[in-house]
Amino acid sequence: MKTAIKQLLGRTIFASRLDGLLLRKAAVIVAFHRVHEAAAPDDSLSVNVEMFERHCRFFQRHFRVVRLADIVEKLERGQPFQHELAITFDDGYRDNFEHAAPVLEKLGLPATFFVVTSWMGTSVVPWWDGERGARHSWMSWDEVRTLHRKGFDIGVHTRTHADLGAVRGSEAAEEIFGAKRDLEAELGAPADLFAYPYGGRHQLSEPNRELVRAAGFRCCCSSVGGINEDGASPFDLQRVPISFWHRSPQQFGFEVALGRTRLTA
Ligand SMILES: [Zn+2]
16 A cells, blocks of 8 residues: 555544554554664664654554553553553664653653663664664763663663574573673663564564563563554563554554554555
8 A cells, every 4th residue: 555545544543533442452562673864764773863753743643642651550450551652662773762761751751772781881883773774873981870860761672683583592581681790780770671673473482582581671672563452461562563664653553553563564
């Protein structure tokens, strides 16, 4: 379907409050990576600042924007969802601190930042940026602590962005338990939210999902798309990745309302 039509339908669905009906017993978790001034059209991990703010205002208008921990708590207590949406970020890029956090603060919205613990404050270039000849800065630990102090949540995204569908045994334990220890030592506070790297179905083995549970995390997020319904497992939370591909918040609304956010790849 053409993007323009999706946008129109998205606007109509939300305007008519049909969204309330469609998503009544569901919670949506969105995942961003980078938010910066000039996102290239082929950069699937970025949105520009202006579009980020439009998305946030859309979330605020049509959902109850809550902390990810609130969604987890509802599942732990067996309480029904009431149209919640949580905002998350993966990896720990510095533009999250520079560009996303000020917009969130301005609008009074909570968010969770999942960080790759061994990359914060370094100049590591991950393979996906290297392939594009791109180099993006990571947050420093001081910046991560500043976000935490401002009331944002910081979660674990492993130590080295490991594929938890591939690594096993002590290597997997280091990536899960070790990253939790690292983050808690840096924050001086407990860290119990986890999102696994790459986020595809095959990128987390069941033994490693059990390690996430054993390490004391309260949740485990994928990024294959999809929404979370009452009774879902906190260790199998679905997130909708948002990128430049979403030309408008209305298009996002359309995909979510009709349950079409799941990636087929
Ligand atoms: Zn990641």
